[in-house]
Amino acid sequence: MKAAVLVFPGINRERDMARTLKLVSGTEPAMVWHAETELPKGTDLVVIPGGFSYGDYLRCGAIAARAPVMDAVRAHAAKGGLVLGVCNGFQILCESGLLPGVLMRNAKLKFICRDVHLRVERSDTPFTRGYNAGQVIRVPVAHGEGNYAADEDTIRRLEGEGRVLYRYCSPAGEVGDTHNINGAAASIAGIVNDKGNVLGMMPHPENHVEEIMGCTDGRGLFAGLAAHLERAA
Amino acid sequence: MKARVTVTLKNGILDPQGKAIEGALKSLGVDGIASVRQGKVFDIEVEGADKAKAEAALKAAADRLLANTVIENYRVEVLS
Helix, strand or coil: CCEEEEECCCECCHHHHHHHHHHHHCCCCEEEECCCCCCCCCCCEEEECCECHHHHCCCCCCCHHHCCHHHHHHHHHHCCCEEEEECHHHHHHHHCCCCCCEEECCCCCCCEEEEEEEEECCCCCCCCCCCCCCCEEEEEEEECCCEEECCHHHHHHHHHCCCEEEEEECCCCCCCHHHCCCCCHHHEEEEECCCCCEEEECCCHHHCCEHHHCECCCHHHHHHHHHHHHHHC | CEEEEEEEECCCCCCHHHHHHHHHHHHHCCCCCCCCCCCEEEEEECCCCCHHHHHHHHHHHHHHHHCCCCCEEEEEEECC
């Protein structure tokens, strides 16, 4: 795995992400500043971490989405390269047009910082192959704007094409209003683009990867990515 | 030239902030408020004196950054 972690002013989860990538793949990721116009040669995974890029000014992720490095990310994605955006990274991917829809204010207006359960909807993608379809994982969230919204056609297309990979659920895997922490359409926690190589998700799998964190459920996502890239190489 | 771009949420898009403001106005006892939707106003100084050119620049600004047209509408006005 040759990962590149993007760094924008105001991002604060980049070191958690880098630590996890190193832990799982054995290789240190490159840290790439937002003003760069190219990704390091041979990059096979771009990761946009969480935080508050540009202080969430204007709209979450709006300014970061127009940064010079994002043209390189768009080119990488167009060639089929993998992109993972977590939390603010998901917001940036939506704002940049790499993913459809938008992340709105949480339905109850509160910043939510706690563990949640996610149902893995399918296991036959690079982003979920470390899990079984239907498996429930526990990972933290920390966001005020994670309420996924898109027009009805887009939601129908996402569902029809199996592009919802992670959904908020109960510990037993039931999906419904009571477990939909932020009011997201169809309890969406994570979606992929039409080619399946760009994933955006609000929860932080990188924060549940070591025993000392109290849970290792997030590890499967990164282990799956590493296995996918190793096979492709 | 002075100009203003007003960005508002599209109809049908849930606006939890507007709802909270609406609730606060009710609890303050301000009478006659039926509903509140929150938006943004950008006051912009435009170079030159060509109105058509200014409008084109403001439209580009709104389309490319100021508004997320998935959920928002915008209005461009050249004020002077």
